[in-house]
């Protein structure tokens with residue numbers, strides 16, 4: 001059982017020092033999890049530590065590819081606006 | 097309103113004699129700084145309006161991780177309460193940061209302050225931050241160290257901070273009410289768990305207040321930054337200001353929210369509006385009383401190098417530093433000479449300023465109203481910037497006998513050169529909007545077109561004081577207007593017109 005870091009990781013270093021198994025390391029351009037070392041924190045913590053601190057939605061996924069922090073779960077931004085931002089780099093705001 | 101503050105009393109002095117700040121000073125007198133603090137900050141480029149023309153500061157980014165989320169931050173970019181979003185700072189290892197600091201301090205002897213701020217929270221990465229401070233306090237004892245934090249891990253770090261002789265800490269405190277906090281901070285990471293909403297905000301607020309009390313008790317100077325978020329914490333910040341000053345913060349710096357949709361922050365995307373310059377000024381007035389300190393804060397980016405308003409960072413990139421040979425012992429001798437020269441110049445200026453001026457006409461003058469005058473300046477305290485090249489305008493409030501610096505109003509330069517004027521029209525509109533409330537604009541030169549538009553917008557352009565010291569120029573302009581009878585009517589009448 002291991003988690004994975006996806007390409008949306010911004011390399012903020014937040015997860016790396018928290019991993020009880022030293023499974024996370026800086027890879028270029030993103031951080032990576034060594035699947036042989038990751039235990040999903042079982043036995044150490046209630047919740048996977050990397051996913052608990054990671055500020056980037058969908059940066060950490062389980063072996064099925066499901067995001068531990070799905071879109072909208074950390075920022076509260078509605079999903080349609082996140083998608084608009086991700087495709088156009090901004091959000092049209094009428095009247096602003 | 098009942099505020100969930102742990103204790104609202106002033107911190108007690110720690111045992112073992114007087115610490116350098118707060119001694120013998122009633123907490124409510126802090127809006128007028130006690131001499132001990134004044135002397136500490138008057139040569140600091142970030143705090144002293146006059147010192148920032150002479151002394152330089154630099155920031156290094158060593159600690160990008162963060163343990164909270166702010167709604168004005170997008171981690172793809174810098175910590176946007178301290179830095180301009182959209183500019184990614186160069187994150188360094190502690191060793192690299194130390195080498196860069198020594199290189200800069202040797203090359204720019206005016207460099208006196210090294211700060212560790214964003215991106216991220218320095219105290220969420222204590223190993224990297226303290227390793228940098230430890231090496232610097234050993235190798236470069238003539239550099240002042242400071243650190244900025246969101247405060248969540250502050251109480252645990254206070255002892256270590258005190259050890260490294262760090263005398264300035266900046267805490268960003270946006271609220272003391274968890275309900276308001278929940279609208280600013282969606283979550284925090286605390287004791288191995290992500291905690292959302294009011295519960296998370298409550299812990300953050302408690303840690304910030306505790307950290308502030310502990311630092312004050314140890315005589316470490318604390319500045320509090322707040323981000324003004326209209327409709328969220330703007331009114332509340334007056335209360336915050338009272339409380340943090342009562343607990344020993346020597347300065348409360350209110351900064352405007354930066355929230356553009358392109359930045360991808362929660363506030364940016366959700367259309368949370370930024371404060372207008374006038375709203376910011378009004379709040380700054382009620383929070384910092386008469387203090388003019390910090391009005392010049394430019395929210396500089398996390399790896400800025402040099403004097404405020406200039407950035408020489410490009411001269412000190414990692415590959416360039418690698419090739420440098422630094423003889424810091426020799427540099428330190430040179431630095432001491434430069435610092436002494438600047439200090440005596442500043443002292444002379446202060447003495448001149450505080451000398452009473454004889455002004456027999458002052459009493460007979462009819463009461464005239466105060467106005468805002470904007471200056472285009474490259475620095476050095478002079479009216480020496482072309483209107484079209486200005487990246488910002490310095491705004492002063494000028495009255496019959498005195499004046500004070502209010503703020504910087506940033507802008508996109510109207511014209512960066514002959515070819516790039518295509519956008520001139522809209523840029524000029526934005527500049528005029530940013531000058532809301534300003535009645536006169538001084539620049540070394542102002543082009544024909546912007547001149548007409550400024551006049552139309554009720555801002556009188558003036559190019560007659562090119563290269564003059566700002567303070568003399570604004571006085572001359574004011575006195576001229578007053579003598580011409582243009583400043584007689586009360587401000588209300590004009591606003592209503």
Ligand code: SF4
Pocket residue numbers: 002003018019020021022023024033037038039040041048049050051
């Ligand atoms: S889930 Fe736990 S063990 Fe696995 S990488 Fe994340 S922090 Fe390390």
Ligand code: SF4
Pocket residue numbers: 005008009010011012013014015016031050053054055056059060
């Ligand atoms: S916390 Fe998330 S964004 Fe930061 S380095 Fe780890 S995976 Fe990447």
Ligand code: SF4
Pocket residue numbers: 162163164165166168169170174175176177214215216217246
């Ligand atoms: S403390 Fe700074 S880095 Fe952390 S979320 Fe807030 S603005 Fe961003």
